[in-house]
Amino acid sequence: MRRTLSIGLAVAAMAGVVVPAASASTAVPPSLSTVVWGPCPADLTVPELQCSTIKVPVDYRKPDGPTFDLAISRLPSTNPAHRRGVLLTNPGGPGGEGLDYPQVLSFIKLPASVRDAYDVIGFDPRGVGHSAPVTCNLTAAQKAFGNFPRYANDLADITKAAEEAKALAKQCATSKTAPMLPYITTANSARDMDRIRVALGEQKLSYLGYSYGTYLGSVYTTMFPERSDRIVLDSNMGPGGYDFTAMRNFALGLQDRFPDFAKFAAANPKYGLGSTPEQVTAKFYELAARLKRAPVDGIDDNGFRGLTFGNLYGSDNAYVAGAWQDLDTNQPVPPPPGTPADPPDPDNLSSSRLYTICGDSRWPRTIPAYQAAVAVDRVRYPMLGASTANVSPCAYWPSDPVEPPVRIGDHGPSDVLMVQNLRDPGTPLAGALKTRQALGERARMVTVDQGGHGVYLVTRNQCANDTVTAFLATGRRPAHDTTCAG
Structure with missing residues (x-):
């Protein structure tokens, strides 16, 4: 999900306290930008994009200690005379590279009014891609294991x-990058974001973040409320970020989203999956049981559940139905349309995800705790619950979090716009509503009556797209929470 709204890049954070202002400080802003822009790394074929690096501390508690280079990028404003400032972007994760994301947004038609108003800024978060990438030395089997x-x-x-x-x-x-374990955290990435602002010579920054990027944006605007300009959070995590609760909520997300697919499959008898949504649902459990006994094309029941969940992130119900049909008739399953020929390094993608989610908050440490969670979620969310409640590496993480999670709060200007599909499998509505409550009068929320992961520019919902564009370009925001028809 290089777009990044990734499948289960998810997990980490229980209740905490707001990070004290002293630890959030990133130094006095310079009067002018200190960044020298130049060509991007050779592995990025994005000719319009400019790239650079800035130095950031490994440990913000020791600002004069070791540093590393954080990779940043810029798509300059198309109308400098009307430029408002910078729009920092994050496509999701954790573990998702973001250096090329300004160009991705351009490809998917970021409106001219937004391109005029901002230099669009991307960055690879710490531990990811070109920013001190971390590793867990994953084996081929572990790389195939996935996120759940x-x-x-x-x-x-x-x-x-x-x-x-x-x-x-x-x-x-x-691993060789194990010394970075305590420092690959969402709070430190938020501090890095403010270092980017400082380096660019900006008094404030605007922000567009998707999926995990909504948690990162919420943390940033909680830690640095007076440095936040226009903040857009699309496909929202709960206020605890990627904690054990969020991991378990993936199963809720599939239960929310699946009825859309069941209706589609029932309305298209060519797939042979059933003539009613109830029959399609029964086919899910039939296939899972059969594939557990006899995998097809290397896909067992675990792989089948993951294939279904991951590909219901988008709106391509036809691919999921076709894959089910292939499995039902013992045929190989083709890759999803749009699968990149050169995907991101799966070791760094999964490793940096683990560094972040296990470093952000404390996870259950005992097997009985997971046994209890699995027993509950197998009944409550039978399609995926016994996976997402199962034991993760965070249960055995070698270091405790170095600071409590940031408690998302309502202190600061009213400058946040949340957008959210009602039936999002990756970031379910239930979690988004908790973040909305935590942000209080700082936020307005636009819900969209549709399924899938991602709203702005990801879908063709004109109501939602126009609302976000107007906010970014003019600051105009709904006076109250509102809903867009699907």
Whole structure:
């Protein structure tokens, strides 16, 4: 999901306290930009984009200690005379590269009024891509394992997941980048964002973040409320970020989203999956049981659940239905349309995700805690719950978080616009509503009566797209929370 709204890039943070202002400080802004723009790294084929690096501390508690280069990019304003400032962007994750994201937004038609108003800024977050990338030395099997633990059909599956999780955590702890473990956190990425603002010579920054990027944006505007200009949060995580609750909520997201697919499949009998939504739902469980006994094309029940969940992120119900049909008739499943020929490094993608989610907050440390969660979620969310509640490497993480999670709050200007699909599998509405409540009068929320992950420019919903564009370009925002028809 290089667009980045990634499948299960998700997990980390229980209740905490706001980071004190002293630890949030990133120094006095210079009067002029200190960034020298030049060509981007050779692996980015984006000719309009300019790139650079800035120095940031490894540990913000030791600002004069070791530093590393944080990679940043710029798509300059198309109308400098009307330029308002900078629009920092994040496509999701954690673990998603963002250096080329300004160009991606241009490709998917970021409106001219927004391009005029801002230099659009991208960056690879710490630990990712060109910004001190981290590793867990993943094996090929671990890279294929994906972002979720295996679906636990019984206690033996939980024991197996625990063994895999413990091995993976040990690999992270003994890798060459293990010294970075305590410092790859959302709070530190927010501090890096403010260092970008400082380096660019801006008094404030605007922001557009998707998926995990909504949590990063919420953390930034909580830590630096007076440095925030126009903040757009699209496909919203709960206020705890990627914690164990968020991981379990993926299963809720699939249950919310699946009825859209079931209606589609029932209305298209050519797929042979059932003539009613109820029959299509029954086919899900039939295929999962059959694939557990006899995988097809290397896809077992765990892979089938992941394939269904991941590809319902978008609106391509036809691909999911076709994949089910192939599995039902023992045929190989083709890759989804648009699969990149040169995807991001799966080791860095998954490793940086783990560094972040395990470093952000404390996870349950005992097997009985996961057994209890699996037992509940297998009943409550039977399609995916026994996977997302299962044991993750965070249970065996070698270091505790160095600071409590940032508590998202309502202190600061009313400058946040949230947009949210009602049936989002990756960031369910239930979590978004909690973030909306936490932000209070700082925010307005636009819900969209549709499924899928991502709203602004990701879908063709004119109501939602126009609302976000107007806010970014003019500052105009709905007076109250509102809903757009699907």
